[in-house]
Amino acid sequence: MTTSIFVNLPTTDLDRSKAFYEALGYAINPMFTDENAACVVLDENVYFMVLTRDYLGTFTDKQIIDPxxxxxxxxxxxxxxxxxxxxxxxxxxxxxxxxxxxxxxxxxxxxxxxxxxxxxxxxxxxxxxxxxxxxxxxxxxxxxxxxxxxx
Known part of the structure; x- marks a missing residue:
């Protein structure tokens, strides 16, 4: 079994985040990207899920920190x-x-x-x-x- 890693990161501006990570040379997977989240592909097993702060808050009861x-x-x-x-x-x-x-x-x-x-x-x-x-x-x-x- 291959393990993949998904790191969830908060953002206040999803379009800005997508542009930043694309500038670093990473791809955005459109199948897992919408107005709440963008799937940034670092390689075949490592992904950043850049999520709006409100959307990230739906996955936890803990406070979303300000990075x-x-x-x-x-x-x-x-x-x-x-x-x-x-x-x-x-x-x-x-x-x-x-x-x-x-x-x-x-x-x-x-x-x-x-x-x-x-x-x-x-x-x-x-x-x-x-x-x-x-x-x-x-x-x-x-x-x-x-x-x-x-x-």
């Missing part, structure tokens, strides 16, 4: 290189997103955060393949460095 001032989740997406991380963040900034903090370079992993126009946080990252196989400390020791605290 501009509160964080409920940080969604991390891998990229094939540091350059790919920089490129997608640059595209997102040009499409109306914002970068809430500077890039984070841990030696074995490079990350940049991008907030969509609603404030939902996407973290784009590249991790050295050897660090994935060996673990960050072994990789950095091989490179002559050490892992930062908490890595």
């Amino acid at each position: 501009k001032s509160q964080a409920q989740a940080l969604i991390a997406l891998t990229c094939d290189s540091r350059e790919a991380v920089d490129a997608i963040v640059a595209t997102g900034l040009a499409a109306g997103g914002s970068e809430p903090r500077p890039a984070n370079d841990l030696g074995f992993m490079y990350t940049r955060d991008l907030e969509d126009p609603d404030g939902n946080i996407l973290e784009f990252l590249f991790m050295e393949a050897a660090a994935v196989e060996q673990g960050p400390e072994a990789f950095l020791a091989e490179q002559g460095g050490s892992a930062p605290a908490g890595a």
Whole structure:
């Protein structure tokens, strides 16, 4: 059985959100898109369901947070290189997103955060393949460095 992931994100402007995610290179699946929701296809098993705040509220009794001032989740997406991380963040900034903090370079992993126009946080990252196989400390020791605290 293949598992698919659907991440539900609130928006105050569905058309703006669709344009933002399309600018990042993702497709919108029209079969699961209407005036309340848009299905953003990241790949064949990963989807963002961008939902109006009112519609998202029909799925839970909990308060829908304002992602501009509160964080409920940080969604991390891998990229094939540091350059790919920089490129997608640059595209997102040009499409109306914002970068809430500077890039984070841990030696074995490079990350940049991008907030969509609603404030939902996407973290784009590249991790050295050897660090994935060996673990960050072994990789950095091989490179002559050490892992930062908490890595």
